[in-house]
Each structure stands twice: as structure tokens, then as C-alpha cells.
Amino acid sequence: MQDFDVIIIGGGPIGIACGLEAKKKGLSYLIIEKGPIVNSLFNYPINMQFFSSSEKLEIDEIPFISKESKPKRNEALEYYRRIVSSNQLNIQLFEKVEKVYKQDDIFTTVTSKSTYTSANIIVATGFYDLPNTLKVVGEDLPKVAHYYKDPHFYASQKLAVIGASNSAVDAALECYRKGAEVTLIIRGPEVGQRVKYWVRPDIINRINEGSIKAYYNATVKEIRDTKIEIQTPEGKITLENDFVLALTGYMPNFEFLRKLGVQLSYDDKLLPNYNPDSMESNVKGLYLAGVICGGMETHKWFIENSRIHAPLIIESIVSSKN
Numbered sequence: 594m595q596d597f598d599v600i601i602i603g604g605g606p607i608g609i610a611c612g613l614e615a616k617k618k619g620l621s622y623l624i625i626e627k628g629p630i631v632n633s634l635f636n637y638p639i640n641m642q643f644f645s646s647s648e649k650l651e652i653d654e655i656p657f658i659s660k661e662s663k664p665k666r667n668e669a670l671e672y673y674r675r676i677v678s679s680n681q682l683n684i685q686l687f688e689k690v691e692k693v694y695k696q697d698d699i700f701t702t703v704t705s706k707s708t709y710t711s712a713n714i715i716v717a718t719g720f721y722d723l724p725n726t727l728k729v730v731g732e733d734l735p736k737v738a739h740y741y742k743d744p745h746f747y748a749s750q751k752l753a754v755i756g757a758s759n760s761a762v763d764a765a766l767e768c769y770r771k772g773a774e775v776t777l778i779i780r781g782p783e784v785g786q787r788v789k790y791w792v793r794p795d796i797i798n799r800i801n802e803g804s805i806k807a808y809y810n811a812t813v814k815e816i817r818d819t820k821i822e823i824q825t826p827e828g829k830i831t832l833e834n835d836f837v838l839a840l841t842g843y844m845p846n847f848e849f850l851r852k853l854g855v856q857l858s859y860d861d862k863l864l865p866n867y868n869p870d871s872m873e874s875n876v877k878g879l880y881l882a883g884v885i886c887g888g889m890e891t892h893k894w895f896i897e898n899s900r901i902h903a904p905l906i907i908e909s910i911v912s913s914k915n
Contacts, residue, residue, distance in 0.1 A: 596710045597621045599910055600702050602690050603717035605631050606673055606896045607883035610652040610903035611715050612682045618911050623711075624684040625704060631673045633721040634666060639743050640767060641666040644759070644789050649897035652676065693853055700878065713910050716853070717882040717902075720845040720891045727755070727839055731816030737837045744771040750835040753778055753821050755813060757785040761840040762796045768838075769805050776832060777807040778823055787892060813839075845885045853879060857888065864888040871909035872902050878913075880906045 597620075601611045604626025615622035629635050643650065647657040647664045655676055659668045677684060685706070692703040693714060702709045724739035726732060741760065744767040754765045757779040769775045777800070784796055784807075799805045808825050815822040821834040847863055854876045856866040865888060866875040873880050882902040887893040 595623070595707070597623050598711065598914070599623075599713040599715060599907075600625065600700065600709055600711040601715045601717060602693075602702070603715075603719060603883070604628075604677075604684055604686065605633055605717060605719050605883065606650070606652055607719075607899055607902060608715070608717035609673060609676060609682065609684075610900055611717060611882055611906060612684065613653045613676070613680060614903040614907040615910075616680065616682065618907050620907065620910065622683060623709060624682060625688055625690055625702070625709075626684060626686050627689040629686055630677050630684070631670065633719050634669050634673070636721065636740060636742075637666045638741050638760075638763060638767070639666065641763065642789075643669065645895065645897050652896075652900055652903075695854075695876070695878075698878065713878045713880065713913075714853075715880045715882055715906055716850070716855075716885060718846060718849070718885055720843050720884050720887075723844050723846055724839070725842045725844060727813055727841065729813050729815055732839070734816055734818065734837075736818070736835065737816060737839060739839050739841075741838050741840060744768045744773070747771065747773040747836055749773070751833050752776070752836050752838065753813075753832065753834050754838045754840060756840040756842070757781060757783070757788070758840070758842065759785075759788050759792070761838070762788050762792055764838055764840060765805055766792070766796055766799065769799065775805045776834075777805060778811050778813060779807060779809050780812060782809050813837075842891065844889060844891065847888075850885075855879065855881070862888045862890055864890070870905070872906045873909060880909070882906060 599622045601608050601624040604624050612624045642665050643663050646662045647659040651657045657672050689705040700711050700714045741764040747768045748771045752773045753776045754761050755778045765775050800807045811823050811825045814824050822831045855874045858864040867881045883899045884894040
């Protein structure tokens with residue numbers, strides 16, 4: 594059994610930032626990631642472009658050079674991969690954390706491959722692993738997906754895209770331009786206001802010209818093999834349908850946090866309890882970093898504004914050792 598000053602759960606940008614900071618301060622550390630390096634970014638759509646400019650995605654003041662001001666997925670993968678390799682970060686990939694428990698101020702982390710002990714834990718697991726489901730009949734059909742990768746798959750198909758955020762709008766536009774017959778199903782009265790400012794006019798124009806059909810104030814009632822039924826202000830409508838992309842957002846793994854003993858707010862925001870000055874949760878020695886700090890408010894924290902979590906956390910850990 595290996596012992597560390599700190600175990601970092603999650604090998605995304607913020608987990609990597611925590612590892613860099615721990616290494617600089619001379620702490621023994623280990624990053625554990627259940628997939629490849631920056632697993633969530635790897636699973637983003639192939640052609641995805643970030644809202645943030647490249648300098649706002651930098652960690653530890655390591656320059657991020659991209660072809661355009663707003664980098665694309667493949668450039669981000671290259672950037673973070675090179676940081677891990679050039680700094681020889683101690684990271685275990687494709688190793689899933691199965692259980693964490695604390696006894697006598699020592700955390701034991703049991704994974705799919707090994708067991709580790711540490712004085713501190715940093716949870717930097719993001720929120721991309723658990724989709725917000727529709728909870729309707731037919732959602733479990735093979736034609737339904739909560740993640741979108743490549744528009745080619747949907748060429749010449751009748752595709753329903755559910756959602757009004759960046760992911761839904763990007764998918765709708767890309768698939769339309771690859772020959773899909775796209776219908777957008779939007780719960781609210783308009784395309785989301787937080788959609789990338791250079792993309793929002795594009796989707797609105799495609800809707801207005803009739804290239805993409807949009808139903809506003811609409812919800813899905815049932816999904817069938819060749820059809821989808823939606824509720825609109827004008828009543829129920831049944832559409833011919835081949836595939837459904839339910840891009841309705843994602844959530845942190847709250848059950849994992851609860852098992853760790855982290856307190857969550859009693860409202861629907863499910864905000865975790867932590868000290869913003871140190872990022873330490875109500876469990877002594879257990880820290881939260883990155884977007885997981887926002888609970889269900891997943892739009893509040895990004896790479897650019899949560900990079901500061903790494904030095905806050907490591908400084909707190911170093912102070913507790915002295």
C-alpha cells in the first residue's frame with residue numbers, strides 16, 4: 594500500500610493543476626484518473642471550440658498557443674497532455690476510484706487496480722460523467738444518446754436535438770451541415786442566452802429560414818423506435834425520428850460526495866460545503882476543486898476561474914503539515 598501527502602481524484606485540467614502545485618511544494622502526491630488524460634475533454638465533440646480564449650485555459654502560467662484565439666478540442670488535448678508528460682506528473686490512468694474512507698485522520702482510497710493511503714484528498718472530478726436524464730419512456734432505446742461526438746453519424750437521418758445550450762446548438766448546426774434533418778426541442782422560450790456569441794446568431798438564422806425546425810416551450814413525452822412525441826403549447830405532436838440527442842446538461846456525482854461525508858445544501862442547487870479560502874470541505878483534509886464546487890450550478894465554475902483552487906488547496910495542506 595502506497596502512502597501520499599495527497600491523493601487527487603480526477604485528471605482533468607484542475608486535477609493536473611493541483612498535481613503541478615503539489616510537486617512544486619515538495620508534497621508526495623498521486624493523480625488518479627478513470628480514463629485518459631483530461632478524460633472529459635477527450636469525450637467532447639470532435640470539432641468542439643472553447644468559449645474561453647487559450648490564455649484563460651492555461652494552468653501554472655504555462656503558455657497555451659492555439660491557431661485561433663479560442664482553441665479547439667484537439668489543441669487542448671495536446672496542451673494538457675504535454676504538461677503531464679513534460680512535468681513527469683505522477684498520474685495513474687484508466688484506474689477508477691471505487692471507495693474512499695477515513696480512519697484516524699488517514700484516507701484510504703480503493704481503486705480498480707490498487708489501494709492508497711493519504712493525509713489529504715482533493716476531489717476534482719468535474720460534472721461530465723452523469724447526464725441529466727429526461728425520465729421519459731423510450732429514453733433507454735439505442736437511438737438515444739446523451740453525448741455527441743461526430744456529425745457524420747447522423748447524415749441523412751431525422752435527428753431530434755433536445756436542449757438549448759452550447760452543446761445542443763453546436764450539435765444541431767454541425768449535423769444540419771452534414772445533411773441531417775434536424776429538429777430542436779427547447780424547453781424554454783428561446784435559444785439559451787449563454788450560447789457562444791458567434792454561434793447564437795447562426796442557429797437563430799437557420800431556424801428563421803426553416804433549415805432547422807425548432808419547437809419552443811416544448812418537452813419530450815415519449816420516444817419510440819421511429820417516432821418521438823413532444824408536448825408543445827399547441828398540443829402534442831408526433832414526429833418521424835431516427836435518432837435523439839438529449840443534450841440537457843450534466844451533473845457532478847453527488848452520491849460519491851455524500852459517501853465521502855461532504856454536506857450538500859438542502860435546496861435543488863446541491864451546493865457542497867467548503868471553505869472558499871482553502872477549498873477544504875466540512876470533512877477535514879478533504880478538498881474540492883473545479884466545477885464540482887458549483888453543485889447543480891454547473892455554469893458557475895470553469896477552467897479559467899477555478900485554476901486558483903490549486904494554489905489555495907496546496908497552501909492549506911502545506912500549512913497543516915507545519
